[in-house]
Amino acid sequence: MAQMLDLVSGNEVDDGITKEIKRRIWWTCFIVDVWSSGGGSLARQLQVGENQPRLPLEEITFLELQPGEKDIPDISWKAGIWSHMVGMIELYKEIQDLLRYLVATTQWDEEFIENTVHGLAARLLAFEGRLGPELVFSAENIARHARRGTGRLFTGFHLGYQYYYMVLFYQYLDKSRPSTRNGAAYAEQCKLHARRFCDILRIVREWPEAEALHNINAHITIVSSSVLLHNYMFGDVSELADTQARLESNLEYMVKLQRYWPSVELMINRLNVFLRSCVRSGSNNTHRFDKWMVKFSQE
Structure with a gap:
C-alpha cells in the first residue's frame, strides 16, 4: 500500500x-x-x-x-528517536541475514560467522556511542521523555537495542556448538543484554508515561526470559536468586501487558511450554540453535 x-x-x-x-x-x-x-x-x-x-x-x-x-x-x-530507530533497523537487517545463513547452511564457516558477529557487535556499540546525551538510557532521560510525551518511544528504542544484541549472540547459548575464539564471551554478552532488557522494563514502571505497552515487547520479553532461563539452568549457583527474580519480573510484566493485548496469553503459554521442556529435559542442549530456535527468537 x-x-x-x-x-x-x-x-x-x-x-x-x-x-x-x-x-x-x-x-x-x-x-x-x-x-x-x-x-x-x-x-x-x-x-x-x-x-x-x-x-x-x-x-x-x-x-x-x-x-x-x-x-x-x-x-x-x-535527528530524533525515530530516525535513530531506522539506523538501528538497518543493523538488524544484517543480523537477520546472518541468522538466515546459519539455518540455510549445513556446514558453518566459523571464521566467517565470528568475523560477522564481531563486526555487527562493534557497529551496534558504535551506534550507541553516537547517540546524544539526551538519548542515552538513564533515569533522568526517562523522566524527561515522559514529560515530553516521548517516553514510550524512548523506552521502545532501548528495548529494541537490547533485543538486537540478544539475537546476534543467541547462537552461542547452544552448548553443542563448536568452541570458538569468542564463543564463551558472546554467550555472556547475550545474558548481559537479557538482564539489561529486564532492568529497563523494571525501571520504566515508575513512569506510567514511559512504560512499555506495545504488543511487540511481549515477544522480546519471551526471548529475554529464554536467555535468563539458560543462565538459571547452567549459570553459577550464586546467580540463581537474581535470575529467578528477573524471570518472575518478566512474567509479571507480560501478565500486565495481557490486559491491553489478549493475544499475549498465547505468548505466555508458549514461554511456559518452553520453560517446562527445558526444566524437564535431561540434556544440556536445551537451546540448540536450529530453524525452530531462529523462528522462536524472531517471531
Whole structure:
C-alpha cells in the first residue's frame, strides 16, 4: 500500500505536517517490513536507496508544526528517536541475514560467522556511542521523555537495542556448538543484554508515561526470559536468586501487558511450554540453535 500510494514522491501542495506524516508512515512500514520478514522468513518489500524519503524529523519539532506551515528545510532537519530507530533497523537487517545463513547452511564457516558477529557487535556499540546525551538510557532521560510525551518511544528504542544484541549472540547459548575464539564471551554478552532488557522494563514502571505497552515487547520479553532461563539452568549457583527474580519480573510484566493485548496469553503459554521442556529435559542442549530456535527468537 505504501508503494501504491507513492509516499516517497509526496505532493507539492502538501504542507509540512502532511509531508512529514507521509514520511513517518513510509518508515514505519519499512520497520514493520523488516520485523515481519524475519519471523516469517519472507522477502523484504521496501528497500532504502536513492528514492527513499527523508528520515523522520525530531519528535518535538514535528509536534510543534502548525497546519499550513511549509515543510522544514533539510538544513534545519534534526535527528530524533525515530530516525535513530531506522539506523538501528538497518543493523538488524544484517543480523537477520546472518541468522538466515546459519539455518540455510549445513556446514558453518566459523571464521566467517565470528568475523560477522564481531563486526555487527562493534557497529551496534558504535551506534550507541553516537547517540546524544539526551538519548542515552538513564533515569533522568526517562523522566524527561515522559514529560515530553516521548517516553514510550524512548523506552521502545532501548528495548529494541537490547533485543538486537540478544539475537546476534543467541547462537552461542547452544552448548553443542563448536568452541570458538569468542564463543564463551558472546554467550555472556547475550545474558548481559537479557538482564539489561529486564532492568529497563523494571525501571520504566515508575513512569506510567514511559512504560512499555506495545504488543511487540511481549515477544522480546519471551526471548529475554529464554536467555535468563539458560543462565538459571547452567549459570553459577550464586546467580540463581537474581535470575529467578528477573524471570518472575518478566512474567509479571507480560501478565500486565495481557490486559491491553489478549493475544499475549498465547505468548505466555508458549514461554511456559518452553520453560517446562527445558526444566524437564535431561540434556544440556536445551537451546540448540536450529530453524525452530531462529523462528522462536524472531517471531
